[in-house]
Amino acid sequence: MDRQPLISRALRSVGYSEQSSVLEIEFQNGTVYQFFDVPKAVHESLLAAPSKGRFFDAWIKPRFVFREIL
Numbered sequence: 001m002d003r004q005p006l007i008s009r010a011l012r013s014v015g016y017s018e019q020s021s022v023l024e025i026e027f028q029n030g031t032v033y034q035f036f037d038v039p040k041a042v043h044e045s046l047l048a049a050p051s052k053g054r055f056f057d058a059w060i061k062p063r064f065v066f067r068e069i070l
Contacts (some may be wrong), residue, residue, distance in 0.1 A: 001015040001016075001017055001022070001024050001036040001066070002015055003015035003024060003026060006047075007052075008028075008050055008051075008052035008053055009028065009053060010026045010027060010028060010052060010053030010056065011025055011026070011027060011028065011053060011056060012027060012028050012030075013025075013026040014026070014046060014047070016029070016040070016065050018040055019041065021036070021038055021040075022034050022035065022036055022038065023035040023038040023042070023043055023046075023060070023064070024069075025060075026058070029039050031068060032068070032070075033066045033067065033068050033069065034066060034067055034069055035060055035064040035065070035066045036064060036065045036066065037051075037064060037065070038060070038064055042048045042059060042060065045059070046059075046060065
């Protein structure tokens with residue numbers, strides 16, 4: 001999945017697949033996680049959020065099933 005770089009202290013890049021509703025996030029420490037069944041609006045809101053890390057902590061991390069990928 002192609003990811004776009006972000007300006008964030010917590011998140012390095014993010015990608016989204018509309019077809020599978022998978023959000024992929026790379027953190028500044030290099031770990032990458034995929035989050036499942038994420039609506040497109042959540043992805044768009046993440047990109048528009050003034051603080052990507054705070055948005056992630058409030059709206060993504062506690063709400064969606066995820067797995068770490070290598």
